[in-house]
Amino acid sequence: MIKPGEYIKDILAMKPGASINARGWVKTRRDSKGIHFLQVNDGSGFQDLQVVVEDGIVPEEILTRITTGACIKAVGDLIESPAAGQAVELRANEIILIGDADPTSYPLQKKGHSMEFLREIAHLRARSNTFGAVCRVRNALSDAIHRFFQGRGFLYIHTPLLTASDCEGAGAMFRVTTLPLNGAPPNDDSKGPDADSAEDFFGKPAYLTVSGQLEAECLALALGNVYTFGPTFRAENSNTPRHLAEFWMVEPEMAFCDLNDDMELAEEFLKFIIRYVRERREDDLQFFNKRIDSTILANLDNVCEAPFGRITYTEAIEWLQKADRAWEYPPFWGTDLQSEHERYLTEELFKKPIIVTDYPKEIKAFYMRLNDDGKTVRAMDVLVPRIGEIIGGSQREERYNELSSAMRLQGLDVESYSWYxxxxxxxxxxxxxxxxxxxRMLMYLTGMKNIRDVIPFPRTPGSIEF
RNA sequence: UCCCCGUUAGCUCAACGGCAGAGCAUUCGGCUGUUAACCGAAGGGUUGGUAGUUCGAAUCUACCACGGGGAGCCA
Known part of the structure; x- marks a missing residue:
């Protein structure tokens, strides 16, 4: 096992003269007369360690097998590099070939690959520059999320992944059952709703959760400030670069909190996690800015500096109607904002993140607090350039009568939500x-264009390889 | 799910009705403290699948599969 101080990122920070050993996978090998250069990476950072091997150090038979993809251990001295490209390099006294990689079949080349091709070799793509960087940024982002909430006294809570709530207003759900399917499609309710569910594992229909929010509310109303951070599942047949059937969601829930507090927290949260990731993964973000999208660093700085714009849904519709352009979907009060509308508001009108509040109750979920006008609810969406909606939230309806009538209005089975x-x-x-x-946040941070490339093993309709 | 576009060597692409091509990768040789090194040579193909049109199909048509972009749904 690699111990603290032994990572390649640690080795690269050492002064010349240290006697070290490094482990990792060979990215490339360049040969000169009597001397060989290996670029080795162990995932700990973006920069590779250059290992210099002079003739005679390693038997010829072993040396020819140290090719792109091979796993090695290099023992030697850290020296100042005489050439440009790196400050220090490892002059090897010994190379141990741990696992070789047949170069005639190893799919990763030192040259760049398309994201589509890398997706087909998801089991190996973490060894590519891009995906290694994605994994490190993803880790830093997860760390940032916990630090933000922990620093504010929030409790990290675990909400169930298996649930019996079948309609949380968040899209189609995956049915979970131990019953034989009898050839019928699992979501086919034509035999009547849940005909056999009494025989099923839980004695009633069960699903994979689409959100931990309702359970988080239970705990917030006992523990004050809480947050969940876990996987959620949507069985929507969404085929876009922005949707996954299995994705990770962060959901804070706060008691004694209104929509203004909620918005303030969301803005502070976004700014905090961006700054945190920028500080810790500058190397990877520089790579994304250079190779993937040259606007991300400027954009991230812009988000951290400027206060977010805030407008109501009604104002947003007015802005859109005043805009001099031909909409594919003409905006009018009562319809949800389309992608083209969100883009216009954030990318052209405000040129920064904005928070849109107070949507018509008809287009939002039952649990959002009704405003005094009787027409709108205390919802807020944070829209950012390029991605669109990155955060969706609301003040919840805390009044019994208003909530139960909203549930009936949206056709929910009030009985099964009695606990709520x-x-x-x-x-x-x-x-x-x-x-x-x-x-979605990772796409924003890295500039990656397809959500399938910011999660190691993406699940999308018709695709569950690896 | 809808609308467009695509599928040719391991990878990225060209050839657009008439002999299947290039760069990179791979193998071999050369050169060089190299930096996605460089120079030379070689091997590598059921042109996604099935049917059809045609003297002749990678190329045109239909259907299917897979991939991409946009839209819807949403985070």
Whole structure:
């Protein structure tokens, strides 16, 4: 095992003269007369360690097998590099070939590959520059999320992945069952709803969760400030570069909190995690800025500096109607904002992230607090350039009568949500929360164009390889 | 799910009705403290699948599969 101080990122930070050994995978090998250069990476950072091997150090038979993809251990001295490209390099006294990689079949070349090709070799793509960087940024982002909430006294809670709530207003769900399927499609309810579910594992229909929000509300109304951070599942047949069937979501939920507090937290949160990742993964972000999207660093700085714009849904519609352009979907009050509308508002009108609030109740979920106008609810969406909606949140309806009538209005089975209504019956309090899609945030941070390339093993309709 | 575009060597692409091509990768040789090194040579193909049109199909048509972009749904 590689121990602290032995990572290649640590070795690269050492002064020349140290006696070290490094382990990792060979990215490239360049040969000169009597001397060989190996670029070795162990995943700890973007920069490779250059290992210099002079003739005679390694038997010819072994040396020819140290090719791109091979796993090696190099023992030697760290010296000042006489050539440009790196400050220090490892002059090898010994190379141990741990695992070779047949160069005639190893799919990764030192040259760049298309993202589509790398996706087909998802089991190996973490060894590529791009995907290694994605994994490190993803880790730093996860770390940042915990640090933000922990620093504010939030409790990290675990909400269930298996659930019986079948309609949380968040899209189609994956049915989970131990019953034989009898040839019928699993989501076919034509035999009547849940005909056999009494025989099923839980005695009722079960699903993979689409959100931990309702359970998080239960805990917020006992513990104050809480957050979940885990996988969620959507069975939507969405075939876009922005959707996954399995993705990770961060959902804080706060008691004694109204929509303004909620918005403030969301803005502070985004700024904090961007700064945190920038500080810790500058090397990887520089790579993304150079090779993937040359605008990301400037954009991220822009987000951290400027206060987010804030407008109501009604104002947004007015802006859109005033805009001098031909909309594919003409905006009018009562319809949801389309992609083209969101882009216009963030990329052209405000040129920065904006928070849109107070949407018509008809286009939002049942649990959002009704405004005094009786027409809009206390919802907020954070829209950012290039991605669109990155955070969606709301102040929750804390009043029993208003909530239960909203549920009936949206056709929910009030009986099966009695536990959720109980929160309003016993010690209710204004509370609010939001959800952030981890992969959407990663796309924003890295400039990666396809969400399938910011998660190691993406699940999308018709695709569950690896 | 809808609308467009694509599928040719390991990878990225060319050839657009008439002999299947290049760069990179690979193998071999040369040169050089190299930096996605450089120079030379060689090997590498059921042109995604099935049917059809044609004297002749990678090329045109239909259907299917897979991939990409846009839209919807959403995070």
């Amino acid at each position: 209504l109980d929160l309003r019956r016993y010690g209710t309090v204004p509370h609010a929360g939001f959800g952030l899609g981890l992969e």
